[in-house]
Amino acid sequence: MAPRQGLCSLECKMKTLIFFGATGNLFTQKIFPALSSLFYHYEIRDLALIALGRRFSKEGDYRRFLQKIHQREEKELLERVFYLPGDLENPEIPSKLSQLINKTGKEEAIFYLSLPPSLYNSALKTIEKTLSLSSPSTKKVALEKPFGSSEKDFEELEKALKKIFREEEIFYVDHYLGKATVQNLIILKAENLFIEKLLSRSFVKEVRIAVSEKEGVGERKKFYEETGAIKDVFQNHLLQLLTLLAIDIPPLCEEDRKECQRFLENVGQAKSHLLTEIQLPPPEAIYLGQYQNYQEEVENPHSQIETLVYLPLYISSERWQGVPFRMLTGKRMAERESFLEVVFHSHFPEDNLLRIEIQPEERIDLLIRVKTPGMGLYSSPTRLNFTYSGSFGANTPEAYEKIIYDLLAGDRTLFPDSTFIRHAWQIVDRLVSIIHKEGIKPHLYPVDTLTPGDFWISPPQITISRKTSHDYRE
Numbered sequence: 001m002a003p004r005q006g007l008c009s010l011e012c013k014m015k016t017l018i019f020f021g022a023t024g025n026l027f028t029q030k031i032f033p034a035l036s037s038l039f040y041h042y043e044i045r046d047l048a049l050i051a052l053g054r055r056f057s058k059e060g061d062y063r064r065f066l067q068k069i070h071q072r073e074e075k076e077l078l079e080r081v082f083y084l085p086g087d088l089e090n091p092e093i094p095s096k097l098s099q100l101i102n103k104t105g106k107e108e109a110i111f112y113l114s115l116p117p118s119l120y121n122s123a124l125k126t127i128e129k130t131l132s133l134s135s136p137s138t139k140k141v142a143l144e145k146p147f148g149s150s151e152k153d154f155e156e157l158e159k160a161l162k163k164i165f166r167e168e169e170i171f172y173v174d175h176y177l178g179k180a181t182v183q184n185l186i187i188l189k190a191e192n193l194f195i196e197k198l199l200s201r202s203f204v205k206e207v208r209i210a211v212s213e214k215e216g217v218g219e220r221k222k223f224y225e226e227t228g229a230i231k232d233v234f235q236n237h238l239l240q241l242l243t244l245l246a247i248d249i250p251p252l253c254e255e256d257r258k259e260c261q262r263f264l265e266n267v268g269q270a271k272s273h274l275l276t277e278i279q280l281p282p283p284e285a286i287y288l289g290q291y292q293n294y295q296e297e298v299e300n301p302h303s304q305i306e307t308l309v310y311l312p313l314y315i316s317s318e319r320w321q322g323v324p325f326r327m328l329t330g331k332r333m334a335e336r337e338s339f340l341e342v343v344f345h346s347h348f349p350e351d352n353l354l355r356i357e358i359q360p361e362e363r364i365d366l367l368i369r370v371k372t373p374g375m376g377l378y379s380s381p382t383r384l385n386f387t388y389s390g391s392f393g394a395n396t397p398e399a400y401e402k403i404i405y406d407l408l409a410g411d412r413t414l415f416p417d418s419t420f421i422r423h424a425w426q427i428v429d430r431l432v433s434i435i436h437k438e439g440i441k442p443h444l445y446p447v448d449t450l451t452p453g454d455f456w457i458s459p460p461q462i463t464i465s466r467k468t469s470h471d472y473r474e
């Protein structure tokens with residue numbers, strides 16, 4: 001049974017969550033189930049939801065749609081869902097929305113943009129007009145990545161947000177940070193001094209960070225054609241994981257718990273600073289891929305969008321100088337898996353390795369060598385392991401439960417701040433400029449075949465062309 005912790009114990013205020021895009025995939029598949037869990041298991045009852053979408057014209061139809069998707073009796077929560085139909089460009093939306101906010105109590109209004117990013121500006125204009133008609137005592141806004149598509153683009157988005165909201169009212173969502181194993185990266189280092197000490201160039205040969213996806217672009221064709229793997233995953237999830245692993249946890253964590261706690265609350269600053277120390281590799285080390293059939297799928301026979309990117313990054317600090325951080329993300333790979341691997345210097349290649357897996361299972365493995373049974377003094381590799389489900393049962397909250405819980409509580413620890421996002425875009429802008437300048441084009445790769453392991457030694461020698469379809473392994 002999940003722990004019960006009503007948010008009222010933190011700050012007892014009626015909260016109205018206003019979801020733009022509440023008929024979409026993200027809201028129906030991830031956010032609504034998370035809200036349901038917070039409502040029923042964590043007893044966070046001081047909530048009302050306003051759902052905006054175009055697909056239904058009647059509230060009853062929308063509620064039935066939600067109920068059908070989740071196939072369970074959620075009467076009490078569904079009664080708190082108010083549906084507002086209409087296109088964002090509809091000039092009547094602000095007055096109708098403000099009336100609904102007034103009806104739900106208007107103590108705190110939290111606007112959540114679960115929309116294609118191209119609609120963020122229209123949504124912000126709608127919010128601005130709504131707030132001029134209804135003034136809740138407190139307000140917040142949460143939005144989903146990608147946050148723009150370059151540093152300049154992000155600055156414009158930030159400017160539009162800051163016309164309405166103060167910095168501390170803006171929550172940029174990277175749901176990866178809601179995963180227990182990702183948060184555990186901080187605890188592992190802060191609370192296990194030996195791990196923090198081992199994570200440096202004296203002991204580490206290389207670090208590997210991979211987010212490999214099995215699915216292709218699916219319905220998100222237009223979005224992906226404007227984005228690609230670098231902007232969709234590398235700019236956010238991969239750089240988040242890298243910084244969480246590589247930041248310095250100060251020595252004060254050894255003795256002064258209070259100071260340490262203060263540092264942990266400001267982990268964001270350390271992560272943003274680390275991004276300024278990142279160095280890109282020479283152009284020949286940057287590898288782009290595009291899965292076979294991608295061009296047909298997106299109906300663009302000339303598309304040069306990368307669906308896979310692999311490159312080593314370096315950190316110029318004393319601690320990490322010379323250690324490659326091998327970064328990989330790709331679509332239509334053999335398996336869906338996300339992990340970090342820290343490979344230690346060893347007499348036996350690959351045998352001393354710390355593997356932190358985020359997907360498919362939240363687990364940690366440490367590969368060490370032990371004595372082989374028998375008379376001789378020989379050794380073999382073995383694995384010490386920990387799984388969240390094995391040690392704590394199946395009750396770890398889903399990423400969006402944690403994200404929405406923290407959003408309601410106003411805890412910003414797990415939300416990237418604007419400095420982090422700006423620095424991450426600076427890295428991506430530099431990378432994209434090298435790719436254009438050097439004319440680096442994606443290699444074609446076969447679907448459902450590649451694994452991250454294919455990249456750690458050297459990028460695969462792909463031999464398939466658009467005309468022939470034989471596997472590069474042949």
Ligand SMILES: NC(=O)c1ccc[n+]([C@@H]2O[C@H](COP(=O)([O-])OP(=O)(O)OC[C@H]3O[C@@H](n4cnc5c(N)ncnc54)[C@H](OP(=O)(O)O)[C@@H]3O)[C@@H](O)[C@H]2O)c1
Pocket residue numbers: 020021022023024025026027030052053054055056086087088089113114115116117119144145146175
């Ligand atoms: N899906 C995921 O798992 C996931 C994960 C991480 C981040 N994200 C991000 O979350 C955001 C939403 O993704 P999604 O997968 O939910 O997209 P989606 O399934 O395409 O949903 C888009 C939503 O926007 C609404 N919409 C579109 N045009 C509109 C307009 N002109 N006026 C009013 N509403 C409009 C749609 O309403 P109707 O359908 O009713 O027309 C729908 O509710 C994106 O920024 C995405 O990058 C998604």
